[in-house]
Amino acid sequence: MVSAAAGWAAPAFAVAAVVIWVVLCSELLRRRRRGAGSGKGDAAAAARLPPGSFGWPVVGETLEFVSCAYSPRPEAFVDKRRKLHGSAVFRSHLFGSATVVTADAEVSRFVLQSDARAFVPWYPRSLTELMGKSSILLINGALQRRVHGLVGAFFKSSHLKSQLTADMRRRLSPALSSFPDSSLLHVQHLAKSVVFEILVRGLIGLEAGEEMQQLKQQFQEFIVGLMSLPIKLPGTRLYRSLQAKKKMARLIQRIIREKRARRAAASPPRDAIDVLIGDGSDELTDELISDNMIDLMIPAEDSVPVLITLAVKFLSECPLALHQLEEENIQLKRRKTDMGETLQWTDYMSLSFTQHVITETLRLGNIIGGIMRKAVRDVEVKGHLIPKGWCVFVYFRSVHLDDTLYDEPYKFNPWRWKEKDMSNGSFTPFGGGQRLCPGLDLARLEASIFLHHLVTSFRWVAEEDHIVNFPTVRLKRGMPIRVTAKEDDD
Numbered sequence: 001m002v003s004a005a006a007g008w009a010a011p012a013f014a015v016a017a018v019v020i021w022v023v024l025c026s027e028l029l030r031r032r033r034r035g036a037g038s039g040k041g042d043a044a045a046a047a048r049l050p051p052g053s054f055g056w057p058v059v060g061e062t063l064e065f066v067s068c069a070y071s072p073r074p075e076a077f078v079d080k081r082r083k084l085h086g087s088a089v090f091r092s093h094l095f096g097s098a099t100v101v102t103a104d105a106e107v108s109r110f111v112l113q114s115d116a117r118a119f120v121p122w123y124p125r126s127l128t129e130l131m132g133k134s135s136i137l138l139i140n141g142a143l144q145r146r147v148h149g150l151v152g153a154f155f156k157s158s159h160l161k162s163q164l165t166a167d168m169r170r171r172l173s174p175a176l177s178s179f180p181d182s183s184l185l186h187v188q189h190l191a192k193s194v195v196f197e198i199l200v201r202g203l204i205g206l207e208a209g210e211e212m213q214q215l216k217q218q219f220q221e222f223i224v225g226l227m228s229l230p231i232k233l234p235g236t237r238l239y240r241s242l243q244a245k246k247k248m249a250r251l252i253q254r255i256i257r258e259k260r261a262r263r264a265a266a267s268p269p270r271d272a273i274d275v276l277i278g279d280g281s282d283e284l285t286d287e288l289i290s291d292n293m294i295d296l297m298i299p300a301e302d303s304v305p306v307l308i309t310l311a312v313k314f315l316s317e318c319p320l321a322l323h324q325l326e327e328e329n330i331q332l333k334r335r336k337t338d339m340g341e342t343l344q345w346t347d348y349m350s351l352s353f354t355q356h357v358i359t360e361t362l363r364l365g366n367i368i369g370g371i372m373r374k375a376v377r378d379v380e381v382k383g384h385l386i387p388k389g390w391c392v393f394v395y396f397r398s399v400h401l402d403d404t405l406y407d408e409p410y411k412f413n414p415w416r417w418k419e420k421d422m423s424n425g426s427f428t429p430f431g432g433g434q435r436l437c438p439g440l441d442l443a444r445l446e447a448s449i450f451l452h453h454l455v456t457s458f459r460w461v462a463e464e465d466h467i468v469n470f471p472t473v474r475l476k477r478g479m480p481i482r483v484t485a486k487e488d489d490d
């Protein structure tokens with residue numbers, strides 16, 4: 001859900017280097033104090049380590065990793081080492097930790113399927129500070145399974161999907177009709193604004209209005225601190241983000257208290273707060289609930305809007321795919337209009353070519369490039385040792401762009417999914433195992449609805465824009481398209 005974080009401008013490499021330097025030094029000191037670096041002197045264990053190099057003292061290979069991450073080909077870092085070491089699993093030293101990097105689908109699947117007895121999540125310090133100890137992204141064991149199960153079941157529910165579909169229609173139709181012919185529509189901006197409001201309603205039940213606007217502003221302030229210097233002094237980026245989080249938490253905790261007070265329990269639950277308080281567990285405190293609601297806003301502001309924007313970018317560059325997607329959506333709209341019905345969530349999800357477009361966008365776009373875990377014991381997989389205390393970086397991006405798994409991997413080719421199996425472990429945009437993204441259906445649904453309304457409302461000519469991959473994936477100019485309204489039977 002969180003790949004790296006938001007907020008660094010492109011020329012911020014120098015800033016990034018300083019950030020990394022400080023993070024590295026502090027991590028290194030912490031590791032030294034804890035006596036980390038297991039395996040030393042143990043020749044047998046060393047022989048089982050994956051091949052590779054720790055790079056420079058202190059910084060390891062982080063600077064090269066970051067410099068590739070800023071380029072149009074972030075996977076170059078992994079691809080180069082993969083060739084050099086003759087292995088898709090190699091060791092490195094990244095972000096202050098000895099790390100095993102895997103671009104091997106089988107090893108990646110193994111790590112994703114493992115639980116907290118082998119690996120726990122690892123995130124940079126600023127991120128863990130901001131997310132808080134009770135974030136679903138950080139908790140483990142029974143509590144993680146409980147929160148995941150509760151919100152996951154709600155996100156899959158027909159009730160929420162119907163509500164979200166109606167909300168998207170209500171919000172998108174007037175928004176799109178406000179763009180006169182030949183005007184510029186910035187897809188990323190529109191997608192962020194629409195998706196945030198709609199998902200926030202599904203999470204905490206807040207309606208559009210003044211409080212929603214305040215929440216949006218505070219959330220912007222919060223999200224830019226996710227990857228900042230881990231210093232909490234007044235005036236620092238992290239401090240400002242923490243202050244914004246406090247304000248959001250106050251609002252959400254007030255909503256929770258009000259809901260608890262009139263606890264004739266909303267049935268079926270109207271939002272994720274209803275679900276979590278309805279569970280009745282003492283572990284699900286107001287603080288845990290509000291922390292998690294804030295974390296769940298990250299995909300609403302970031303991942304889902306970026307998925308939509310990337311799809312528009314790739315479609316604009318592939319007229320044949322755009323044409324097929326338009327045809328599929330226009331036919332559905334006509335069919336439903338003839339029957340005097342409005343589109344339901346099941347209609348959008350049944351559009352097979354539209355789903356292939358979304359799948360291919362996830363593969364090629366790599367919104368979450370990979371995930372980090374830390375080994376809590378020595379783990380051996382496919383003959384490679386991952387020593388206790390080391391990180392493992394499961395790099396989805398290299399797997400998704402591997403030419404032994406995908407023909408012409410850099411080509412946007414939605415048709416490949418007519419035949420291809422998504423569940424063979426070489427396609428993991430939503431992770432896997434116990435932490436498989438519980439919002440994956442919602443992400444697909446929102447993208448389908450947005451694309452439907454866009455292609456049935458407009459023709460467009462895309463302006464020049466390009467993808468930035470670090471610290472989060474996004475379009476540099478927000479994907480401007482010059483739109484012309486379609487006649488009804490176009």
Ligand code: HEM
Nearest residue numbers: 001136148299303304307367368429430431435437439443
């Ligand atoms: C394109 C959109 C999205 C992408 C690419 C995405 C990707 C991911 C990935 C890769 C993970 C696994 C993280 C890990 O293993 O450490 C994850 C976890 C998660 N995602 Fe998403 N996600 C998306 C949308 C959403 C949405 C819409 C929601 C809900 C509103 C959501 C909620 C979550 C949660 C709660 C987790 C943590 C699960 C756990 O650790 O138990 N995501 N997501």
